[in-house]
Amino acid sequence: MMYMQLTGIARSLMAAAFAAAVLTAPLASAWQADNGDGTYTNPPLNADYPDPDVIRVGEDFYFATTTFANAPGLRILHSRDLVNWTIAGHVLPRLPGGPAFDLDGGNVYRRGVFAPSLRFHQGEFIVAFTVVGQHTRLCRAAQVAGPWRCHTLDRAAFDPALFFDTDGRAYIATAIGSDGTVTLLSLSPDLTRVTEARQIHHIPGAEGSKLIRRGDWIYLFNAVPRRLAMTISRARALTGPWETIPSINSAETGGHQGAIVDLADGRWWGFVMQDRPAIGRVTNFSPIFWRDDWPVWGTPEAPGRVPAIARKPVQGQPRAAPATSDGFDAPQLGLQWAWNHNPDDTRWSLTERPGFLRLKATTARSFWTARNTLTQKGQGPYSRADAQLDLRGLAAGDRCGLGTLGKVNAGIAVVRAADGSLSLQRHTLIDQGDSQDATTLPGPAVPLAASRVTLRLEMDFGRARGRLSWLDGAQARPLGDEFELIYDWRTGTFQGPQVALFCFNPDREGGHLDVDSVQFSDRPPAD
Structure with missing residues (x-):
């Protein structure tokens, strides 16, 4: 493959044409579940939003989700109808813990923030969560967007x-799947202390507890990960005795970890998490009905499963979705973005060149270990991200570009050589879970004469394949072969593949990359 050598004027015209072609192309924000006819298609969020907890406050719904090592951590979304969701904010600006949360001496991929529990009580949002290896924290805020104030209990509640x-x-109810004993922790009135711990139930392999009251009954929902299934228990009192029945499962009937949430009109709705091979764990929403005071997912005509298409629980709300595209015109990052760990804030800026995201090359062996790798979630069933890059600030040895962060970390980087020349290089890093910086497979390289380039990432989750390209005029030219899109809880990030912007230098702190925009589409190009 050859890159056509261009004059300065021609390069400028080509860069302008790139920008115009990308910016005027039809764009969409993300998967749209709202069918526009009063119905919706599951999942409302076709992306990796695991370990859901959903509450209603008045006519508003809030959804808290696991964020692992990403910072800011503990994402909360907002909806008025359980179908159309936007990002409301994050509880943790930075991950608390040791140096590994800063990518110092190791990493915390597959760890970090797990399974938050969100409630609204006496005018405050309150969330409980446990960072892996630490004690449980409770955080409070008057507004879901924060600011949040937090304190730590004297133990870890899984x-x-x-x-x-x-x-x-x-x-707080807690159970861990290696045992399944459900322990009830009583909290002091100010929520700062555990005053009593009591074992109240046992379900082999249970975790992911949720407690809900409906009338005289208290319902305990538990995931059983080894079966990818969910159980429901009920009792008249928190101490039992409990009756337990099996509920739905991920493989056959739509999910395996979740609970129920009430609507303003007194109806109830169910939410569950489902593992999907490439994209990760998505959250489905379902009507439920009651039979003998047990919640049943689905409808009386089709009981026991999450429907693929259902009538929206609340009618009349407009379509909405989490943000994706970004022109970096605001002085703060959009809520769709998260760093791979706590970032080094000296290595990025939105103000040094207004209208651009500046990523400064940090010392790292790859973007897996760089402290300024910026990510957002891949969106199913198809995602296309076009990143427009200004390369003039790159220094010798810098490797800056676009890729995926997950288990298969494929990247297309612009590399500045010692003689000042630029080239596009492709590499793939596969995390095996046993090393900080895993196997790197080198790929092809292409000389680059222009000082601006548009890189493209495509993720086809239906085929579980990704592709990296660069735009030569209006023509996308792939660099290297397609690669696998893999979700794996044992290796990688424990998340579905994420879009990743990166800038690092293996030998020293280097120059910088200016990102003009990232434009997202959920439709393949018409070529």
């Missing part, structure tokens, strides 16, 4: 289920 009973008393 997958904590925060619960406020009708008398105002607060509890």
Whole structure:
């Protein structure tokens, strides 16, 4: 493959044509579940939003989700109808913990923030969560966008289920899948101390607890990961005795970790997580009906499963979706973005060149270990991200570009050589879970004469394949072969593949990359 050598004027015209072609192309924000006819298609969020907890406050719904090592951490979304969601904010500006959260001496991929439990009590949002290897934290805020104030309990509660009973008393239920014993922690009125711990139930392999009250019954929902299934238990009192029945499962009926949420009109709706091979764990929403005071997913005509298409629980709300495209015109990052770990804030800026995201080359062996790798979620069933890059600030040895962060970390980087020349290079890093910087497979390189380039990432989750290209005029030219899109909880990031912008230098802190924009589309190009 040859790159056509261009004059300065021609390069400028070509760069302008690139920008015009990309910016005027039909764009969409993300998968749109709202069918526009009063129905929706599952999942409302066709992306990796695992370990859901959903509450209603008035006519508003809030959805808290696991974010692992990403910073900011603990994402909360907002909806008025359980179908159309936008990002409301994050609880943690930075991940608390040791140096590994800063990518110092190791990493915390597959760890970090797990399974938050969100509640609204006495005018405050309250969330309980456990960072792997640390004690459980409770954070409070008057507004879901924050600011949040946090304190730490004296123990770790795995997958904590925060619960406020009708008398105002607060509890946390917790169970870990290696055992399945459900322990009830009683909290002090100010929520700062555990006053009692009591074993109340046992379900082999259970975790992911949720506690909900409906009338005289208290319902305990638990995931059983080894079966990718969910159980429902009920009792008249928190201490039992409990009755337990099997519920739905991920492989056959639509999910395996979740619970129920009430609507303003008194109806109830269900939400569950489902593992999908390439994209990760998505959250489905379902009507439920009650039979003998047990919640049943689906409808009386089709009981026991999450429907593929259902009537929206609340009618009349406009379509909405989490943001994706970004022109970096604001002085702060869009809520769709998250760093791979706590970033080094000296290595990025939105203000040094207004209208651009500046990523400064940090010392790292790859973007897997760089402290300024910026990510957002891949969107199913197809994602296309075009990143327009200004390369003039790159220094010798810098490797800056676009790729995926996950298990298969494929990147297309612009590399500045010692003689000042630029080239596009492709490499693939596959994390095997046993090393900080795993196997790197080198790929092809292409000389680059222009000082601006548009790089393209395509993720086809239906085929579980990704492709990296660069734009030669209006023509996308792939660099290297397609690569696999893999979700794997044992290796990688424990998340579905993410879009990644990166800039690093293996030997020293280097120059910088200016990102003009990232334009997203959920439709393949018409070529």
